[in-house]
Amino acid sequence: MISGKTRVLGVIGHPVEHTSSPAMHNAALAALGLDYVYTAFAVRPENLGQAIAGMRALQICGLNVTVPHKVGVMALLDEVSPEARAIGAVNTIDHREGRLIGHNTDAYGIMQSLRLDGGLETLPSRVALLGAGGAARAILYALLQRPEVEHIALFNRTPEKAAALAVTLDPECKRVQPGVLDASSSDLLRDTGLLINATAIGMYPHPDASPLLDPACLHPGMVVLDIVYNPLETLLLRQARQAGARPVDGLGMLARQGARAFAIWTGVEPPVEVMRAAALERLAKAAS
Ligand SMILES: NC(=O)c1ccc[n+]([C@@H]2O[C@H](COP(=O)([O-])OP(=O)(O)OC[C@H]3O[C@@H](n4cnc5c(N)ncnc54)[C@H](OP(=O)(O)O)[C@@H]3O)[C@@H](O)[C@H]2O)c1
Numbered sequence: 417m418i419s420g421k422t423r424v425l426g427v428i429g430h431p432v433e434h435t436s437s438p439a440m441h442n443a444a445l446a447a448l449g450l451d452y453v454y455t456a457f458a459v460r461p462e463n464l465g466q467a468i469a470g471m472r473a474l475q476i477c478g479l480n481v482t483v484p485h486k487v488g489v490m491a492l493l494d495e496v497s498p499e500a501r502a503i504g505a506v507n508t509i510d511h512r513e514g515r516l517i518g519h520n521t522d523a524y525g526i527m528q529s530l531r532l533d534g535g536l537e538t539l540p541s542r543v544a545l546l547g548a549g550g551a552a553r554a555i556l557y558a559l560l561q562r563p564e565v566e567h568i569a570l571f572n573r574t575p576e577k578a579a580a581l582a583v584t585l586d587p588e589c590k591r592v593q594p595g596v597l598d599a600s601s602s603d604l605l606r607d608t609g610l611l612i613n614a615t616a617i618g619m620y621p622h623p624d625a626s627p628l629l630d631p632a633c634l635h636p637g638m639v640v641l642d643i644v645y646n647p648l649e650t651l652l653l654r655q656a657r658q659a660g661a662r663p664v665d666g667l668g669m670l671a672r673q674g675a676r677a678f679a680i681w682t683g684v685e686p687p688v689e690v691m692r693a694a695a696l697e698r699l700a701k702a703a704s
Pocket of ligand 1: 549577645
């Protein structure tokens with residue numbers, strides 16, 4: 417029951433109607449009996465400054481930040497965590513004692529998903545990351561924190577973006593090798609133990625597309641994580657299963673980055689499975 421004491425959480429983005437975050441967070445809040453409500457705010461880019469001033473004035477406890485505000489919001493905050501600063505994007509704002517503190521929980525989300533959904537306590541020494549957008553940036557940062565990862569092949573449709581991202585996070589390109597994502601990429605991926613798709617290829621409304629033109633590089637013993645979660649079972653994951661590799665869908669990362677934000681705001685670890693199930697239900701409803 418919402419009362420005068422109920423605290424407010426939410427997500428800002430544009431568009432934001434299709435987000436599964438309210439479903440995930442409200443399910444976890446209800447499961448724990450916490451007196452918060454989580455909603456979605458459509459904020460146009462030109463209104464971002466007013467929205468953040470409003471967060472202060474209305475004493476909104478916490479916000480998730482999604483496209484297109486993840487970079488622009490950083491300049492409006494009182495503090496940005498070292499991790500979010502290194503990634504160059506904020507996806508969570510914590511309103512604490514009158515100060516707005518920016519965090520990025522995507523790196524945590526992917527690492528937890530690889531460990532708990534992919535069964536990888538330690539990562540393979542050779543990893544391939546497809547994509548050079550916002551999500552790939554957080555994932556590359558997370559991979560570079562792991563000393564056992566010696567080589568990261570970073571492939572993108574626009575190779576200049578892969579090269580720029582590589583230089584930003586690994587200035588001498590000692591561990592990151594940028595390249596183009598095309599028909600030749602598959603050959604270069606054969607000795608990879610972990611393949612992560614962080615491109616939008618395979619996402620609705622193009623579920624019949626795979627980032628791999630030739631899936632012959634997929635093999636048993638390989639973990640394939642596709643961060644696309646709409647649809648949940650992408651063509652890439654079906655190709656992985658057929659090749660005997662271990663497929664991991666993007667819902668685990670989504671739920672775990674959300675869980676980290678929830679813990680930052682409330683100080684309580686949420687039930688991740690409740691969040692995952694709520695997101696799944698929301699996605700199923702949206703698809704029907
Ligand atoms: N599971 C999760 O928690 C989670 C979190 C964040 C994002 N995601 C998903 O991850 C995907 C990427 O998100 P993002 O925020 O990184 O987006 P983004 O910043 O817009 O980056 C998009 C990436 O996809 C590539 N791409 C898009 N369309 C392509 C095509 N037709 N052919 C080849 N490459 C293509 C882009 O390549 P170019 O540079 O060449 O344009 C770029 O590398 C989305 O599906 C999103 O829903 C999942």
